[in-house]
Amino acid sequence: MKAEEMLNLAEKARQDLDHFQHHIHVCTESGCQSSQSQAVLASLTAEVNRRGWQDRVWVKGVGCMGLCCEGPLVKCDDRLYQRVRPQDAADLVASLEAEPVERLHCDTEQPFFTRQKLVVRENAGKIDPESLLDCLAHGAYQGLLRVLTEMTPAAVIQEITASGLRGRGGAGFPTGLKWSTVAKAGGAAKYVICNGDEGDPGAFMDRSVMEGDPHRVLEGMAIAAYAVGADHGVIYVRAEYPLAVKRLNKAINQARRHELLGLNIFGTHFQFNVELRLGAGAFVCGEETALIASVEGRRGLPRPRPPYPANEGLYGAPTLINNVETFANVPAIIQRGAAWFAGIGTAKSKGTKVFALTGRVRNTGLIEVPMGMSLREIIYDLAGGIPEGKAFKAVQTGGPSGGCIPAEHLDIPVDYESLTRLGSIMGSGGMIVMDETSNMVDVARFFMEFCMTESCGKCVPCRVGTWQLHGILDRISRGQGKSGDLNQLQELCAMVKQTSLCGLGQSAPNPVLSTLRYFEKEYRALLEKAPAAGAAPANSAKTVALEVAP
Amino acid sequence: MKAVSATAASLTLNIDGQDLSCRAGETILEVARENGIAIPTLCWLEGLSLWGGCRLCLVEIAGSPKLHAACATVCTEGLHVTTNSPRLTHYRRMIVEMLLSERNHVCSVCVSNGHCELQSLAQKLGVDHVSLPYRFPKLTVDNSHDLFRMDHNRCILCTRCVRVCAEVEGAHTKDVKGRGILAAIIQDLDQPWGDSKTCTNCGKCVNICPTGALTHRGTAVGEMVKKQEFLPYLTLMRGCGK
Amino acid sequence: MSTTPAKPKLATVWLDGCSGCHMSLLDLDERLLILAEKVEVVYSPAVDPKEFPEGVDITLIEGAVSSEEDRHKAQLIRARSRLVVSLGDCAVTANVPGMRNYFEKDELFQRAYVENADAPAAGEARRARLPVLGVPALCPRATPVHEVIPVDLFVPGCPPSAEAIWLVLTELLAGRMPQVAELTRFGA
Numbered sequence: 002m003k004a005e006e007m008l009n010l011a012e013k014a015r016q017d018l019d020h021f022q023h024h025i026h027v028c029t030e031s032g033c034q035s036s037q038s039q040a041v042l043a044s045l046t047a048e049v050n051r052r053g054w055q056d057r058v059w060v061k062g063v064g065c066m067g068l069c070c071e072g073p074l075v076k077c078d079d080r081l082y083q084r085v086r087p088q089d090a091a092d093l094v095a096s097l098e099a100e101p102v103e104r105l106h107c108d109t110e111q112p113f114f115t116r117q118k119l120v121v122r123e124n125a126g127k128i129d130p131e132s133l134l135d136c137l138a139h140g141a142y143q144g145l146l147r148v149l150t151e152m153t154p155a156a157v158i159q160e161i162t163a164s165g166l167r168g169r170g171g172a173g174f175p176t177g178l179k180w181s182t183v184a185k186a187g188g189a190a191k192y193v194i195c196n197g198d199e200g201d202p203g204a205f206m207d208r209s210v211m212e213g214d215p216h217r218v219l220e221g222m223a224i225a226a227y228a229v230g231a232d233h234g235v236i237y238v239r240a241e242y243p244l245a246v247k248r249l250n251k252a253i254n255q256a257r258r259h260e261l262l263g264l265n266i267f268g269t270h271f272q273f274n275v276e277l278r279l280g281a282g283a284f285v286c287g288e289e290t291a292l293i294a295s296v297e298g299r300r301g302l303p304r305p306r307p308p309y310p311a312n313e314g315l316y317g318a319p320t321l322i323n324n325v326e327t328f329a330n331v332p333a334i335i336q337r338g339a340a341w342f343a344g345i346g347t348a349k350s351k352g353t354k355v356f357a358l359t360g361r362v363r364n365t366g367l368i369e370v371p372m373g374m375s376l377r378e379i380i381y382d383l384a385g386g387i388p389e390g391k392a393f394k395a396v397q398t399g400g401p402s403g404g405c406i407p408a409e410h411l412d413i414p415v416d417y418e419s420l421t422r423l424g425s426i427m428g429s430g431g432m433i434v435m436d437e438t439s440n441m442v443d444v445a446r447f448f449m450e451f452c453m454t455e456s457c458g459k460c461v462p463c464r465v466g467t468w469q470l471h472g473i474l475d476r477i478s479r480g481q482g483k484s485g486d487l488n489q490l491q492e493l494c495a496m497v498k499q500t501s502l503c504g505l506g507q508s509a510p511n512p513v514l515s516t517l518r519y520f521e522k523e524y525r526a527l528l529e530k531a532p533a534a535g536a537a538p539a540n541s542a543k544t545v546a547l548e549v550a551p
Numbered sequence: 552m553k554a555v556s557a558t559a560a561s562l563t564l565n566i567d568g569q570d571l572s573c574r575a576g577e578t579i580l581e582v583a584r585e586n587g588i589a590i591p592t593l594c595w596l597e598g599l600s601l602w603g604g605c606r607l608c609l610v611e612i613a614g615s616p617k618l619h620a621a622c623a624t625v626c627t628e629g630l631h632v633t634t635n636s637p638r639l640t641h642y643r644r645m646i647v648e649m650l651l652s653e654r655n656h657v658c659s660v661c662v663s664n665g666h667c668e669l670q671s672l673a674q675k676l677g678v679d680h681v682s683l684p685y686r687f688p689k690l691t692v693d694n695s696h697d698l699f700r701m702d703h704n705r706c707i708l709c710t711r712c713v714r715v716c717a718e719v720e721g722a723h724t725k726d727v728k729g730r731g732i733l734a735a736i737i738q739d740l741d742q743p744w745g746d747s748k749t750c751t752n753c754g755k756c757v758n759i760c761p762t763g764a765l766t767h768r769g770t771a772v773g774e775m776v777k778k779q780e781f782l783p784y785l786t787l788m789r790g791c792g793k
Numbered sequence: 794m795s796t797t798p799a800k801p802k803l804a805t806v807w808l809d810g811c812s813g814c815h816m817s818l819l820d821l822d823e824r825l826l827i828l829a830e831k832v833e834v835v836y837s838p839a840v841d842p843k844e845f846p847e848g849v850d851i852t853l854i855e856g857a858v859s860s861e862e863d864r865h866k867a868q869l870i871r872a873r874s875r876l877v878v879s880l881g882d883c884a885v886t887a888n889v890p891g892m893r894n895y896f897e898k899d900e901l902f903q904r905a906y907v908e909n910a911d912a913p914a915a916g917e918a919r920r921a922r923l924p925v926l927g928v929p930a931l932c933p934r935a936t937p938v939h940e941v942i943p944v945d946l947f948v949p950g951c952p953p954s955a956e957a958i959w960l961v962l963t964e965l966l967a968g969r970m971p972q973v974a975e976l977t978r979f980g981a
Binding site: 651655656657658659660661664665670671673674675677679680681682684685687688689690 | 879882885886887888889891892894895896934936937939940944947948949951973974978979980981
């Protein structure tokens with residue numbers, strides 16, 4: 002597709018939008034679909050048709066509007082409705098030209114909505130992710146157009162570097178630096194891989210981006226490919242995300258048909274193709290070298306680094322791997338400029354971050370906030386605090402690689418460095434809030450069980466160490482702990498952290514270490530309950546001076 | 552391992568206080584072995600592809616807070632490597648203890664008693680007991696092959712057998728199934744070894760196995776059966792029969 | 794046995810093992826005489842006393858902890874001994890007694906007392922003859938001694954050689970912690 006054609010299509014799509022007097026948006030992402038939003042969409046469409054309002058009211062399925070716990074969410078023009086059932090359709094359609102339906106009212110003036118800053122999710126809830134035209138009307142592929150027609154690859158990398166964007170997959174590696182490493186690497190073939198193997202328990206940020214705005218991911222990847230000199234891309238999505246797979250497939254086909262992927266994009270010499278690969282359900286395949294092995298058709302096992310994928314990645318070629326949310330930030334940075342992006346967030350952590358709020362909070366769902374917002378603000382203002390008058394105990398960030406942060410640190414700003422200092426990590430954005438009824442040893446045991454079953458088994462410290470750690474945590478939480486258990490936990494954690502082959506093993510002890518750091522009392526309380534006896538870990542003898550009677 | 556060209560540039564580095572030179576592209580482990588510096592390994596074997604799973608060859612590099620696998624780390628100019636320290640010995644011992652606790656390594660009744668790399672490594676490192684609880688898993692012995700036996704009780708999942716079979720013999724009969732603590736070596740699509748259509752009976756896997764997991768048949772006490780079918784014919788054979 | 798009270802008291806105990814470690818101890822041969830001069834053997838399968846005494850200086854334990862009786866003994870030994878030595882692989886690793894750990898207790902009993910029992914006499918129905926009286930309860934698992942009580946020194950080997958045992962005893966009596974790795978190993 003030539004540039005003018007796309008701009009014309011976008012303009013026409015915008016006019017079509019304006020042609021309608023009313024717009025009804027129904028969330029059709031996994032969360033709301035699980036509470037019958039497809040039926041709601043169907044009955045709203047039927048109701049509009051029954052009234053013969055097809056030319057005045059546009060009913061469409063859209064991406065996530067955030068407040069998942071109150072789904073299905075439906076937006077009728079500017080009014081948001083929650084917990085909508087199919088039988089509410091008549092009232093909702095009637096209300097378009099009358100008073101709002103009070104019983105379904107969802108307050109959009111609450112901090113959950115007003116304090117958010119939408120960059121990655123700016124079109125979620127606005128566009129029909131399955132309609133390329135709708136996406137074009139909202140600015141899709143304009144960043145790519147600008148890059149291909151106005152910028153050199155070096156300038157693109159310069160822009161991303163200047164924006165301060167860091168990897169949203171967990172570790173926070175500077176994205177511009179990664180891109181320039183791949184760009185500098187020699188070799189005819191290069192690859193861009195989008196890591197959509199979101200596997201942390203309680204995390205669904207990337208799923209939402211892929212389900213709600215798949216073209217944004219493709220655009221980010223295409224821009225990256227242009228910048229680093231790649232012409233082939235792979236999106237690796239876990240097969241447990243069937244809707245994301247379906248919508249990405251559809252988006253890829255639409256983009257190909259309209260020559261937004263393929264040869265001579267916008268009439269330039271740039272070519273780029275994307276294929277989808279499904280993960281078979283292994284957490285370790287989120288680790289980049291394991292992901293590459295999986296894409297190549299081998300067992301998803303990590304390998305020692307270096308060489309890093311930037312130099313030797315997919316099929317041995319230089320490969321850029323970024324996470325879904327990272328790519329989804331790129332079009333916005335290109336369109337609005339690095340300075341705009343760098344103006345959001347903190348000194349070292351720029352932009353926004355999407356978080357999946359789960360656990361013991363009133364509002365569970367997805368939020369996008371500027372980096373640097375305090376945990377207290379997120380949990381008490383946006384998430385609405387702890388229900389049932391219970392007291393907050395801890396928030397778990399970073400999934401199985403992260404840690405639990407207690408109440409005394411709620412005022413720290415959420416950025417990469419602060420969370421790391423507290424013994425947790427930013428991670429991909431899962432936030433599990435726990436109240437006073439949660440047992441922190443159980444939490445540690447749960448995450449260790451997760452790591453144990455997800456360990457690939459390649460290296461000894463992770464394969465056996467996580468099993469041993471789980472055994473100790475399990476017996477402590479069953480009240481069968483032994484007196485030397487805390488020392489042995491510490492020792493095993495240190496060893497597994499330092500000697501494991503990949504990030505899974507190296508970070509598996511984090512939930513244990515952070516709960517030991519902040520909630521050692523709970524471990525001790527359980528140990529005191531344990532029946533006496535049991536041996537202390539043996540072999541204190543090597544340091545014991547011997548005195549045998551002469 | 553990569554081929555190192557004869558003309559490759561040479562580098563200097565320091566291992567355990569010795570100033571050494573090596574060719575570009577050589578790993579720390581290769582340079583150490585060439586110079587008689589012992590670094591323990593179980594999964595690494597010259598001639599097979601890099602695995603990096605046993606973690607025994609971890610070494611310290613000055614200026615880096617992390618530990619580095621000597622088998623996987625290519626030397627760079629001016630590297631300062633320590634292959635032995637209280638911390639490294641402690642971790643190596645823990646790795647051996649973990650391996651001993653993982654499956655049923657009953658040395659006293661193992662056919663490889665006295666010829667086992669895990670056993671001698673434990674002795675070398677001074678592992679005189681295992682401070683971690685034993686797992687005591689119930690594992691199988693695959694006795695279906697005419698010549699060889701796979702005893703999963705003794706397997707440490709170093710995958711030397713998998714690699715030698717795929718990379719040297721070219722058969723790729725063996726691979727790994729499952730993950731984590733439940734991972735196990737398999738033949739073909741997890742079939743009994745004796746049913747394998749791809750196994751060439753070459754025996755490389757048996758001879759490369761560091762423990763008693765892969766052995767020749769006929770080496771266990773119960774297999775020491777005399778073949779005495781000829782006894783009734785002894786007199787006949789001596790020509791004394793009627 | 795009348796000895797001067799100044800001699801260190803030595804005890805040797807046989808838990809779940811084959812007695813091979815004690816045989817190896819007897820393999821000290823003439824060195825047993827030297828040993829007898831240096832220590833008072835206050836408890837052992839080889840001497841008379843039936844009660845484990847108080848105030849033992851060195852106790853060598855052979856065998857894994859397999860029954861409640863073993864467990865009780867181990868705890869008593871720990872309370873009454875200054876130094877506890879795990880002697881041999883059964884005490885150190887559970888070794889052969891531990892090979893039953895892959896099975897549930899019921900499976901074991903079925904195998905040992907029913908399947909492997911003599912064939913019933915003609916006309917007699919096969920009966921399970923599980924011992925119920927006068928036999929200490931079997932622990933769910935046979936475990937190394939150090940999983941039950943703290944152990945001061947480990948001497949692996951199946952059995953450890955007489956040389957290894959001699960080194961252990963002479964070094965301990967000299968007030969030093971013996972380094973046995975040169976002389977013995979798992980399965981040795």
